[in-house]
Amino acid sequence: MALSGLKVIEFAGLAPGPFAGLILADNGASVVRIDRPGASSNDILCRGKKSAAINPKIPSGKAALLRLVSSADVLIDPFRPGVMERLGLGPEVFLGTHNSPGLNEKLIYARMIGFPRTGPHKDMAGHDINYLALSGVLSILPGTEEKPSFPINILADFAGGGLTCAMGILLALVERGKSGRGQVVDADMVSGSRYLSSFPLLGLASRSSSMMGARGSRLLDGGAPFYNIYTCQDGRWMSVGCLEPAFFKAFIERFVKAVPSGFTLDGWIPTADMQFDTEEWPKLKEYLTKGFATNGRDYWTQVFHGTDACAVPVLTTEEAAALDLSRSLFPVPHPRVINQTRRPEIPKKVGPESLVLRPGQHTREILAELGLDDAQMAEMVREGAIGISNAREILHFSNKPGDLVSCPQVDQWDFSDCVQWIVIDARVFDLSRFQNLHPGGVSVLNDEEIAGQDATEAFFALHRQEVLERPQYKRLQIGVIAGEKSVIKAPVPGDISKVPYAEPSWLVEGFHSPYFTENHRKFQVAVRKFVDEHIYPEAQIKEEDGTKLSQELVDKMTSLNFHAMRLGPGKHLKGLTLMDGLVKPEEFDYFHELVINQEVARCGARGYGDGLLSGMVIGLPPVLNFGSDELKARVVPQVLQGKKFICLAISEAHAGSDVMGLQTTAVKSEDGKEWIINGTKKWITNGTFADYFTVGCKTEDGFTVILVERGEGVETKPIKTSYSSSAGTAYITFDNARAPIGNTLGEEGGGIFVMLKRWVMCCSSARAQRGIVEECLKWTAQRKAFGKPLNSQAVIRAKLAAMISRAESTQNWLENITYQMCNMVGIITQSVELDQAFVQSYKQQAGKLAGQIAFLKAYSTSSGQQTAADAVQIFGGRGITRTGMGRFIEHYHRTIAFDALLGGAEDVLRDLGVRQALQEVSMERTKL
Numbered sequence: 001m002a003l004s005g006l007k008v009i010e011f012a013g014l015a016p017g018p019f020a021g022l023i024l025a026d027n028g029a030s031v032v033r034i035d036r037p038g039a040s041s042n043d044i045l046c047r048g049k050k051s052a053a054i055n056p057k058i059p060s061g062k063a064a065l066l067r068l069v070s071s072a073d074v075l076i077d078p079f080r081p082g083v084m085e086r087l088g089l090g091p092e093v094f095l096g097t098h099n100s101p102g103l104n105e106k107l108i109y110a111r112m113i114g115f116p117r118t119g120p121h122k123d124m125a126g127h128d129i130n131y132l133a134l135s136g137v138l139s140i141l142p143g144t145e146e147k148p149s150f151p152i153n154i155l156a157d158f159a160g161g162g163l164t165c166a167m168g169i170l171l172a173l174v175e176r177g178k179s180g181r182g183q184v185v186d187a188d189m190v191s192g193s194r195y196l197s198s199f200p201l202l203g204l205a206s207r208s209s210s211m212m213g214a215r216g217s218r219l220l221d222g223g224a225p226f227y228n229i230y231t232c233q234d235g236r237w238m239s240v241g242c243l244e245p246a247f248f249k250a251f252i253e254r255f256v257k258a259v260p261s262g263f264t265l266d267g268w269i270p271t272a273d274m275q276f277d278t279e280e281w282p283k284l285k286e287y288l289t290k291g292f293a294t295n296g297r298d299y300w301t302q303v304f305h306g307t308d309a310c311a312v313p314v315l316t317t318e319e320a321a322a323l324d325l326s327r328s329l330f331p332v333p334h335p336r337v338i339n340q341t342r343r344p345e346i347p348k349k350v351g352p353e354s355l356v357l358r359p360g361q362h363t364r365e366i367l368a369e370l371g372l373d374d375a376q377m378a379e380m381v382r383e384g385a386i387g388i389s390n391a392r393e394i395l396h397f398s399n400k401p402g403d404l405v406s407c408p409q410v411d412q413w414d415f416s417d418c419v420q421w422i423v424i425d426a427r428v429f430d431l432s433r434f435q436n437l438h439p440g441g442v443s444v445l446n447d448e449e450i451a452g453q454d455a456t457e458a459f460f461a462l463h464r465q466e467v468l469e470r471p472q473y474k475r476l477q478i479g480v481i482a483g484e485k486s487v488i489k490a491p492v493p494g495d496i497s498k499v500p501y502a503e504p505s506w507l508v509e510g511f512h513s514p515y516f517t518e519n520h521r522k523f524q525v526a527v528r529k530f531v532d533e534h535i536y537p538e539a540q541i542k543e544e545d546g547t548k549l550s551q552e553l554v555d556k557m558t559s560l561n562f563h564a565m566r567l568g569p570g571k572h573l574k575g576l577t578l579m580d581g582l583v584k585p586e587e588f589d590y591f592h593e594l595v596i597n598q599e600v601a602r603c604g605a606r607g608y609g610d611g612l613l614s615g616m617v618i619g620l621p622p623v624l625n626f627g628s629d630e631l632k633a634r635v636v637p638q639v640l641q642g643k644k645f646i647c648l649a650i651s652e653a654h655a656g657s658d659v660m661g662l663q664t665t666a667v668k669s670e671d672g673k674e675w676i677i678n679g680t681k682k683w684i685t686n687g688t689f690a691d692y693f694t695v696g697c698k699t700e701d702g703f704t705v706i707l708v709e710r711g712e713g714v715e716t717k718p719i720k721t722s723y724s725s726s727a728g729t730a731y732i733t734f735d736n737a738r739a740p741i742g743n744t745l746g747e748e749g750g751g752i753f754v755m756l757k758r759w760v761m762c763c764s765s766a767r768a769q770r771g772i773v774e775e776c777l778k779w780t781a782q783r784k785a786f787g788k789p790l791n792s793q794a795v796i797r798a799k800l801a802a803m804i805s806r807a808e809s810t811q812n813w814l815e816n817i818t819y820q821m822c823n824m825v826g827i828i829t830q831s832v833e834l835d836q837a838f839v840q841s842y843k844q845q846a847g848k849l850a851g852q853i854a855f856l857k858a859y860s861t862s863s864g865q866q867t868a869a870d871a872v873q874i875f876g877g878r879g880i881t882r883t884g885m886g887r888f889i890e891h892y893h894r895t896i897a898f899d900a901l902l903g904g905a906e907d908v909l910r911d912l913g914v915r916q917a918l919q920e921v922s923m924e925r926t927k928l
């Protein structure tokens with residue numbers, strides 16, 4: 001920019017001085033405003049400037065100022081004559097005199113005053129209106145017959161004052177370029193206004209006809225009808241300025257055509273040749289006044305737009321801003337100096353923050369540049385020589401949270417004045433009505449390092465960021481800090497975490513996977529968005545209050561056929577539109593199912609996660625695969641549409657992993673038409689709200705699975721476990737409960753062939769474990785202990801390393817097994833028409849993968865337990881506290897035991913895997 005590199009010291013003033021400084025700053029100069037320590041400022045012409053609060057009356061302050069000005073190019077003095085001299089900062093100090101050298105002989109010393117420096121008014125106070133009055137210009141301005149009107153403070157302050165002074169500085173810079181010597185620029189607003197008004201003043205002096213006559217009768221002061229403002233029908237105005245005959249002709253011909261037909265003044269209609277016939281002016285004025293009143297401003301705008309009629313609408317400031325190249329309410333610097341070889345710069349938009357410059361905001365920075373250290377500055381503050389402001393500007397919200405109001409409500413806010421406000425991440429919160437309700441107590445908020453301060457670090461050391469997103473706390477935010485941006489981002493539904501290892505690698509940018517296709521990826525995006533938007537929020541509430549998932553959510557899931565997809569690939573998907581058609585039923589494979597399981601597991605709400613119809617996931621397949629057609633037709637659609645709920649009831653107080661030890665009996669009724677069931681079942685997920693129970697029973701010939709419907713003889717009671725009762729974990733009593741023989745699932749006495757879906761548990765467990773890795777990585781970076789982040793401790797990093805390795809190995813093993821399932825089960829999904837074929841395929845798959853899955857399940861949950869224990873150590877007390885920072889850790893640590901037990905205790909599973917392997921070893925008869 002033209003003035004970059006130019007150093008300007010502007011002593012704080014009002015209107016013209018700041019405007020001169022603004023012109024220099026807008027063109028690239030570094031402008032430092034010198035304020036008085038402790039002063040406030042309502043100067044809004046401060047864009048791009050800095051402020052140092054320095055008191056020249058204190059010796060150390062004066063010394064600093066002398067040094068500052070000694071290295072400057074320009075000084076702007078807005079004071080009355082003699083003030084700078086009395087402070088010992090007059091021009092001679094810097095520019096020198098004929099017999100003594102100055103401190104900075106290249107300085108441009110610009111002085112901006114109201115009345116001429118040497119005239120009779122030089123010591124008087126005054127303002128724009130007075131300067132304009134003494135310039136003679138006010139007397140020729142339009143108004144009423146009795147007296148002139150004044151154009152607010154534009155003419156003397158800004159045109160005759162600030163702009164003139166800035167021009168003087170530029171002239172002096174040119175002169176300095178030639179002579180090498182500094183200059184004094186002496187600008188006063190009376191003389192500036194006169195110079196600026198050369199055209200009318202010279203016109204008067206030369207007795208130009210246009211300037212003769214009384215106010216209101218002259219060419220340019222409202223006398224001429226063709227140089228005037230007219231009010232339109234809607235109260236808005238048109239400006240008319242067609243001075244030249246050709247332009248008047250263009251105007252009047254259009255006007256006459258545009259008025260309603262028949263519009264005349266008693267038959268009188270103006271013509272182009274009447275323009276300078278002053279006899280006709282009163283009629284012409286009346287004609288135009290009445291004519292413009294026949295239509296709205298926008299109509300007249302259209303009539304004259306694009307012509308030489310010199311008639312355009314009088315715009316409001318907002319309309320003018322919309323028309324401006326910058327589209328800004330704030331006028332942008334002008335003129336633009338354009339280098340033809342470069343593309344013209346689009347003027348930068350400026351916001352309300354540019355209207356505020358806090359006195360002393362940059363004192364520290366500016367004095368540091370002079371070489372002063374903190375101790376010296378502290379001493380100067382004590383002496384009153386400088387002021388260092390801790391205040392910041394706040395942009396207030398309007399009544400609607402999050403909506404910034406426009407500039408007039410920008411406030412300067414000194415923290416120490418307003419102790420009930422705090423800043424968190426550039427967001428301003430008013431805690432006055434909240435402090436007594438604060439769960440962490442009122443005293444922490446009154447701490448002098450918190451009250452009225454930037455409490456960002458303290459806040460994030462003690463709260464999870466979602467606290468601020470809760471509606472009751474969001475309301476406490478009253479605005480933002482001007483010019484600062486929030487850096488802590490609230491998660492957006494559907495987003496992929498940027499924390500390393502927080503996502504399985506196939507979701508991380510730059511990583512590849514042999515397993516996941518484009519369709520899986522699209523599917524993942526849709527499922528995550530759905531989970532984040534609908535399941536996650538409900539999960540957080542229901543995990544706490546223990547109530548069942550909402551029917552509203554069940555119905556939303558139904559609309560996407562989510563329940564059906566949770567059963568995995570298979571013929572039950574046939575004809576369904578999955579996830580709004582994102583995946584075709586025949587394409588849906590185990591990787592899609594893995595995505596669903598893992599995305600749901602991200603909610604970190606274990607009890608609710610089971611309450612989210614996991615009973616169906618294990619309870620419905622036996623009906624689907626072994627139920628009669630009549631039974632399936634009656635039960636399956638109801639369950640998949642979320643109208644009825646089902647659970648799997650196998651385990652008993654005496655028989656957990658040992659399914660064959662079941663004691664619930666089913667005997668046939670005398671007429672052979674019904675089963676009569678007696679016994680109890682324990683830890684039955686979704687049992688408290690299930691309508692159907694897939695029950696494992698001891699029968700005459702062995703073990704049989706029977707679908708029992710809720711009714712007489714069936715009683716369910718909730719069991720209090722360490723996770724949320726939203727899981728619906730039940731103790732069930734069958735007391736002569738009856739079920740039709742047709743409800744038998746599979747062969748009578750054919751054994752309990754249920755798919756435990758341990759693989760589903762592996763998916764969830766692997767993902768939940770990863771969530772803990774993310775929590776620990778974040779926490780160890782933000783938590784400080786012994787003055788350093790926690791992750792600077794090697795022992796913590798070792799724990800993180802172990803956690804990451806466990807999460808990665810579990811996921812990679814899981815993906816490999818899933819791939820095997822896809823390929824082995826390929827036979828199932830495509831050709832299964834007969835249930836027996838399904839059983840065969842399932843058995844074939846189970847034969848090969850049961851051991852693998854058992855090992856993975858045991859590994860995943862045992863490594864999860866280690867991770868839970870490590871995470872608690874890392875989070876300390878917070879890791880065992882149900883709310884706040886460590887709430888997910890506490891939850892995981894408390895509920896990981898479920899994963900380790902459901903589907904078989906770890907030891908049982910490991911043993912199962914080994915026994916299966918040993919069987920093969922002996923079959924193969926291998927020897928060392």
Ligand code: HEM
Nearest residue numbers: 429439440444450455458459462463464467473883884885
């Ligand atoms: C907008 C401002 C604030 C809000 C809305 C807020 C809200 C809360 C909430 C909801 C809790 C309960 C625990 C949780 O759910 O995380 C809490 C705890 C707490 N807060 Fe604040 N708080 C605010 C500012 C502060 C500040 C500035 C401090 C200063 C150090 C502070 C100190 C504490 C402490 C010490 C606890 C107890 C933490 C614990 O038990 O681990 N809070 N706050």
